[in-house]
Amino acid sequence: MTAFEVLMPAEGMAEISEQLEKRVTLHRLWRVADREATLAAIAPRIRAVVATWHAVAVDAALMRRLPNLEIVVSFGVGYDHIDAAWAGAHGIIVTNTPGVLDEDVADIGMALTLAAVRRLPQAERYLREGRWPSAPFPLTASLRGRTMGILGLGRIGKQIAKRAQAFGLNVVYHGRKAQDEAPYLYYPSLLGMAKACDILMIAAPGGAGTRHIVDREVIAALGPDGVLVNIARGSLVDEAALIEALRERTILAAGLDVYENEPNVPPALLELDNVVALPHVGSATRHTRRAMADLVVANLFSWIDGKGPLTPTPETPWRG
Secondary structure (H helix, E strand, O other): OOEEEEEEEEOOOOOHHHHHHHEEEEEEHOOOOOOOHHHHHHHHHHEEEOOOOOOOEEHHHHHOOOOOOOOEEEOOOOOOOOOHHHHHHHOOEOOOOOOOHHHHHHHHHHHHHHHHHOOOHHHHHHHHOOOOOOOOOOOOOOOOOOOOEEEEEOHHHHHHHHHHHHHHOEEEEOOOOOOOOOOOOOOOOHHHHHOOOOOOOOOOOOOOOOOOOOHHHHHHHHOOEEEEEOOOOOHHOOOHHHHHHHOOOOOEEEEEOOOOOOEEOHHHHHHHOOOOEEEOOOOHHHHHHHHHHHHHHHHHHHHHHHHOOOOOOOOOOOOO
């Protein structure tokens, strides 16, 4: 029986490669000295790509070079680093890992909200610097009486909404369309929602269609007591406009887990004292990352076994 050959362009969790090697021939492209020569040699034999890091693109240019490519299995719920539309148009399936990371990411969303509003990292630094004996830490804003507007009421957005309500927040949302089963007020306009809320929680997919959807006007609409929290993709926010708003105090604060050019974060952003910044750790728990790894492997093995993908993306539906 001919080996099923798989390309892994970037390093991922050891659990993924260890499981895959039991059944496939795995080509670790990041390990080779001459990537181009290696890719040219193995391209006709590659039937699957394992995308393990969103900063490494699986675009049309790469997929064109793999004439027998059948499936791209991606690690993560977001897949804007993969040209899924092109894949779908050329009969290639793309899978992601929805569901298994929702709760941990939602936890981080609420943690960033609390930390940004109550200035928790700043308070900890104040204590560690030995300043408490001289004076109490300054009073902060509160969560009381606030409205959280969620951009993208998908699986993660719904988990954030549950947590926000438990904290006494009013919840509203904006997305492509209203969801009949959602018990929250829907705003057909993102700008309209931004004017009506003072916490903007970004939980929508990345990609060209949502690039800089949170622009200067939307940010300004949050007002001087407004807080922006992003646990989705950095590309959704006009980062330069956000930095300006934070610097000029036209909004109160931001809590960020994602950035436009990861892992490079603008120094101008990190210099601001009204920003809580994390290094894209929303799903970074051992429990969740292992579940994501297992789903990556399960998608590929299900495909190899002729059962179809478990979690295909909307752009590449599986009809059996």
